[in-house]
Amino acid sequence: MKASLWMGLGLALFPNVSFAAEEAVNSHGGDFPLLFLFLIIMLLFARIGALAERMHQPAVLGELVMGIVLGALAFIPWFQQIEVFKTNEFIKDIAEIGVILLLFRAGLESNIGEMKKVGLRATSVALLGVAAPFIGGWWVSKLLLPELDNTTHLFIGATLTATSVGITARVFKDLSFLKALESKIVLGAAVIDDVLGLLILAVVSGIVSGGALGLGAIGILSLKALGFLVGAIVLGQLLTPFIGKALSTIHTGVGMKIAMALLFCAVFAYGASALAGLAPIIGAFAAGLVLDPVHFRAFSAPHIVHKVRQWADANADVTVREEMHLLATHEEHAHVENLIDGISHFFVPIFFVYTGMQVNLAAFADAKTLMLALAITVVAIVGKMIAGWVAGKGVDSKIIGIGMVPRGEVGLIFANIGRELGVVNDQVFAVMLIVVVLTTLVTPPLLSSMIGKKHRLATA
Secondary structure, three states, X not given: OHHHHHHHHHHHHOHHHOOXXXXXXXXXXXXXXXXXXXXXXXXXXXXXXXXHHHHOOOHHHHHHHHHHHHHHHHHOHHHOOHHHHHOOHHHHXXXXXXXXXHHHHHHHOOOHHXXXXXXXXXXXHHHHHHHHHHXXXXXXXHHHOOOOOHHHHHHHHHHHOOOOHHHHHHXXXXXXXXXXXXXXXXXHHHHHHHXXXXXXHHHHHHHHOOOOOOHHHHHHHHHHHHHHHHHHHHHHHHHHHHHHHHHHHHOOOHHHHHHHHHHHHHHHHHHHHHHHOOOHHHHHHHHHHHOOHHHHHHHOOHHXXXXXXXXXXXXXXXXXXXXXXXXHHHHHHOOOHHHHHHHHHHHHHHHHHHHHHOOOHHHHHOHHHHHHHHHHHHHHHHHHHHHHHHHOOOOOHHHHHHHOOOOHHHHHHHHHHHHXXXXXXXXXXXXXXXXXXXXXXXXXHHHHHHHHHHHHHHHO
16 A cells, blocks of 8 residues: 555656556556545645636636646656546546536525526527527538538537536636526526537437437437436425435434435436436536425434524523524524535546646647637637527626536537547547637636626626
């Protein structure tokens, strides 16, 4: 154990000393101490990136930039072994847990009743936010890359439909904007957007594979997706109080409360993937929507709450009495989102650093590829900005439009599927990678500026 740890430290500082380390990481089971060490290094880079807050920018922007820096270190001879970690499945899995927890946390801070109020607006934003980039991406790629097959143009358009709600949700959280009406519309639209995007991806993949999907197959896919979301939320709300009471009979402590919350998150994430073919993050967000502070009332210690209220009522000091009543109420109603924060502080930054590490700076060296990427990036941004216009009155359409811009990990998934199917060549993959990076990087500072201006106007 100690030898492995020292080997990991040696690799991190002097990677070329032992090429056997690469074999150890890629071997069955890998070298866990070495992988764990690199995860901590990623976390350290994330904490350095969080200094972006001192420049009045969201921490996520700094984390993405530090991920790019960490990945770029692989170009230095002494740090070439970092390239091995970019494709390591264990680190990738940890990053995916991070984005699942992020969306779960966003769901916890949302409210189904409030989401219903913006349902029509969110649906309108999602429909236009899928149609405009898809048509625009298909047309521009056909215009600029006429030599490619039409299926490639369709795949580029399909990739632009994606929305990485994880990036936007983190920015909204960092800026204390999750409860704003614009935030609720964006989060609701992003869920619908991802469902529609995945349906388009399934259709285009079916065409690429040689068997065009009929309307019946598309309808079945749509019903599965809609059925899962509605069924999961309805059943979850019905069953949660009973499950909470059952688990609280075993133990009422904080540990059981966290276990119950994570159980819901994991079950919903798995259900989204296995039952409906949706992204796990959609299930995680739905799980967060289901859970409510009242579902955890059984986990409070009733005798302690009762005693605190008795002491409060017996106290002559009005101030002390009010404070003790507040303490009892907090104990009874404390939301699990505060407990999930502790776990999220490890996993979520890992996801953003990992996303930044996937950037291949060599792709920026080719002028033609860069020009193509910039043109398609404009289409990707404008397509989502147009969607913000249909959000209706009383909201800032620009915040909603920009909130839908980042493609992030969802765009990377689409691009990778296209490469695996053979419809996306190296040039197109590099173009899509640059689009993903640019749309991901421009969103945090733009949102920060717009939200800051909105706050200033509100307090003026």
